[in-house]
Amino acid sequence: xxxxxxxxxxxxxxxxxxxxxxxxxxxxxxxxxxxxxxxxxxxxxxxxxxxxxxxxxxxxxxxxxxxxxxxxxxxxxxxxxxxxxxxxxxxxxxxxxxxxxxxxxxxxxxxxxxxxxxxxxxxxxxxxxxxxxxxxxxxxxxxxxxxxxxxxxxxxxxxxxxxxxxxxxxxxxxxxxxxxxxxxxxxxxxxxxxxxxxxxxxxxxxxxxxxxxxxxxxxxxxxxxxxxxxxxxxxxxxxxxxxxxxxxxxxxxxxxxxxxxxxxxxxxxxxxxxxxxxxxxxxxxxxxxxxxxxxxxxxxxxxxxxxxxxxxxxxxxxxxxxxxxxxxxxx
Ligand SMILES: C[S@@+](CC[C@H](N)C(=O)[O-])C[C@H]1O[C@@H](n2cnc3c(N)ncnc32)[C@H](O)[C@@H]1O
Numbered sequence: 001x002x003x004x005x006x007x008x009x010x011x012x013x014x015x016x017x018x019x020x021x022x023x024x025x026x027x028x029x030x031x032x033x034x035x036x037x038x039x040x041x042x043x044x045x046x047x048x049x050x051x052x053x054x055x056x057x058x059x060x061x062x063x064x065x066x067x068x069x070x071x072x073x074x075x076x077x078x079x080x081x082x083x084x085x086x087x088x089x090x091x092x093x094x095x096x097x098x099x100x101x102x103x104x105x106x107x108x109x110x111x112x113x114x115x116x117x118x119x120x121x122x123x124x125x126x127x128x129x130x131x132x133x134x135x136x137x138x139x140x141x142x143x144x145x146x147x148x149x150x151x152x153x154x155x156x157x158x159x160x161x162x163x164x165x166x167x168x169x170x171x172x173x174x175x176x177x178x179x180x181x182x183x184x185x186x187x188x189x190x191x192x193x194x195x196x197x198x199x200x201x202x203x204x205x206x207x208x209x210x211x212x213x214x215x216x217x218x219x220x221x222x223x224x225x226x227x228x229x230x231x232x233x234x235x236x237x238x239x240x241x242x243x244x245x246x247x248x249x250x251x252x253x254x255x256x257x258x259x260x261x262x263x264x265x266x267x268x269x270x271x272x273x274x275x276x277x278x279x280x281x282x283x284x285x286x287x288x289x290x291x292x293x294x295x296x297x298x299x300x301x302x303x304x305x306x307x308x309x310x311x312x313x314x315x316x317x318x319x320x321x322x323x324x325x326x327x328x329x330x331x
Contacts, residue, residue: 018062019062019063019066020104021105022059022062022063023063023068023101024101024102024104024105024110025059026059026060026063026068026069026089027089027098027101027102027105028102028105029049029050029051029056030049030091030098031045031049031056031060031069031080031089032069032082032086032087032089032090032091032093032098033090033091033092034048034049035069035080035081035082035086035090036082037082039070039072039079039080039081039082040079040080041077041078041079041080042056042057042060042071042075042076042077042078042079042080043076043077045080046076053075053076054075054076057071057074057075057076057078057080058075060080061075063086064083067083067085068083068085068086068089069081069082069083069086070082070083089101095152095155095156096152097152097153097155098152099145099148099149099151099152100149100152100153102145102149103145103146103148103149104149106142106145108135108142112126112127112290112291113126113290114126115128115290116286116290119289119290119293123293124293125289125290125291125292125293125294126290126291127291127292132291132292133201137201137203140203140207143203143204143207144207147179147180147204147207147208148180150179150180150182150238151179151180151182154182154183154237156321157237157268157319157321157323158182158183158186159321160319160320160321160322160323161183161237161268161319161323161325162186162187162190163319163320164317164318164319164320164325165266165317165319165325167187167190167191167194167233168191168193168194170191170194170231170232170233171193171194171195171231171232172194172195172196172197172231172232172233173187173194173195173196173197173231173232173233173234173235174196174197174199174228174229174230174231174233174234174235175187175196175197175198175199175235175237176199176200176224176228176234176235176236176239176251176255177199177200177224177236177237177239178198178199178200178208178235178237179200179204179208180204180207180208180211181198181208181211181217181219183235183237184196184198184217184235185212185214185217188214188216188217194216195216195217195218196216196217196218197217197218197219197220197229197231198217198218198219198220199220199221199222199224199228199229200221201221201222201223202221202222203221204221205219205220205221206219206221224239224251224254224255225250225251225254226254227254227257227258228254228255228258229258230258230259230260230263231263232262232263232264233263233264233265233266234255234259234263234264234265234266235266235267235268236251236265236266236267236268237267237268237269238268238269238270239251240252240267240269240294240297240305241269241270241284241285241288241294241295241296241297242288242291242292242294243292243294244292244293244294245304245305248305248309249305249308249309252265252305252306252308252309252310252311253309253310256309256310256311256330259310259330260330261329261330263330264327264328264329265306265311265327265328265329266325266326266327266328267302267325267326267327267328268319268323268324268325268326269281269296269297269323269324269326270284270296270322270323270324271296271318271322271323271324272285272296272298273322279322280322281296281322282296284296299313299316299324299326302316302326302328306326306328310330310331311328311329311330311331312328312329312330312331313326313327313328314327314328314329315327
């Protein structure tokens, strides 16, 4: 790399929060909803979302330089087209990512990275007073936006998990910290003999139950620090990364208390991988560190956590979306 390229790299990272903010702006305004399959004039989209055409076009131009939208024919007089990435920002897209971006864009989320220096120095997480979960419980609007964000980030993850793991022979699957029930509903849809229990905080489970009844799906509210119903498989997707090692052991021991010898534990987490290449796992690891003093864990780190909680790690199955399923059996 020459000096100019190095300066360019440093700018891209140092000022990358403006790229993130540009994404937040289009998600908040709903720009993708007004572009359509044949594209749309900037002026038309700007009018529909209540923005100034030339200013909106400059934000779109920045995103287009990263593959999100395409802008043709000038700024305010131009036309916006979709790319595969911008299509996923449309509200009606079956795997819409818009709720995840909108959740990150809230002041509640957006301010948290400011705490990273303090975190690195002291080990104290950003969530501060009370936990993030009690903050979400205090505002139904924030709580449901967070749940929708979790559903939105899970579409590709769920597809990867269903490809990688065979749930068909299981009688009862418990999804612990399962949020709106997106994962469990997908497992039940793909496996007609499976019954499911969605377990999460009471307000989350109550909201999930309003999304549709299914005679094979039961909703149980509670805390995984107190008691968790048993199942042939107990799933924890992106739950343990929110917690310190000590807290993870408490959660796993709660699950272990009711587990029978054949009841497996399935922990699904993004993989930090090996080597220096960028990936979502490495980024998510620092997000979890900053927010919760949590972390993404490697196979050997899960081996230690499982062993301290009465489980033996038997497999770490990679999925095609960059996650891993860490399988544990009671010992
Ligand atoms: C990061 S989200 C993951 C949601 C979902 N498993 C997914 O991956 O899309 C963590 C979940 O843990 C739940 N949670 C937090 N504290 C909990 C507790 N004490 N007992 C049960 N669930 C809890 C939250 O409500 C949230 O739904």
